[in-house]
Amino acid sequence: MTDHSGPASAPDKRVLRTMHRLSLFCALTGLAVLIGGFIVLSTSVFDEMSASANLVIPGEFAVMSDGEFVRSLLPAAVVAGIVHLVGVVAGLMGRTRAEDRRELARCALGVGANAFFLACACIIPVVGLFPDPRALVPLLVVCGAAVLAACVSLFRGMRASAGAISVGAGAAGMLAMAGALLVGLFAMLHELATTPGQPFLPALIVVAVCFYMSVPAGLIQLTGLIVGIRARRHADSEAERALAGRGIVLNVPLCWCVLFLPLVVLAAIS
Secondary structure, three states, X not given: OOOXXXXXXXXXXXXXXXXXXXXXXXXXXXXXXXXHHHHHHHHHHHHHHHHHOOXXXXXXXXXXXXXXXXXXXXXXXXXXXXXXXXXXXXXXHHHOOOOOHHHHHHHHHHHHHHHHHHHHHHHHHHHHHOOOHHHHHHHHHHHHHHHHHHHXXXXXXXXXXXXXXXHHHHHHHHHHHHHHHHHXXXXXXXXXXXXXXXXXXXXHHXXXXXXXXXXXXXXXXXXXXXXXXXXXXXXXXXXXXXXXXXXXXXXXXXXXXXXXXXXXXXXXXX
């Protein structure tokens, strides 16, 4: 009998490449939509503030209400959410055709990034409902933990590789800080638009959100660094050693920055 496994696998490889590229493209596109929405809305807020400064005493009236702010955010959040949802589906479709760890890692990165930014797109429109922006951090941590647990469960083939775990921890830490910065910026813009009488509060909100998010993100990065070092020492192949090296490189810079960020802020305050 003739073996047709070679020719038959070529279409699957093409579909796999298309799916993981589509997943990563959706992650970047959805993030670009959210950033674009922030730029457009911030421009509108600053224009309204400059226009109203000539008519009223600064600090007495808000630029927009909470309802107007949410309605202004909804278009960008909905579009970004749909794009990220497509990216999650594309990554899951690629997972069914992935055969080795590298292919699984690419699909896992696409699924994880899109799922986390999808959660951020759902959180951003309701930032005004949280009187204390620090309450957003536990919500982000829960979403990140759920996404990480789902990726570990779905991509079981990567759990056998400590190097892949180290790389995944590095990517998770960076995604967590990127999401915290994004949500913190929208929370800052909300305070700037609804309470213009407190000029220093918006900047403090971004610092507070990133400050509190740096603790769990730093622990993830530190775990990834330890796992990467141990994986490099006990690697049984050059490929595993190289993968562990990538995990170390990915975790070291952000690990130091994230863990020492709270100390730097506290030292500056004191």
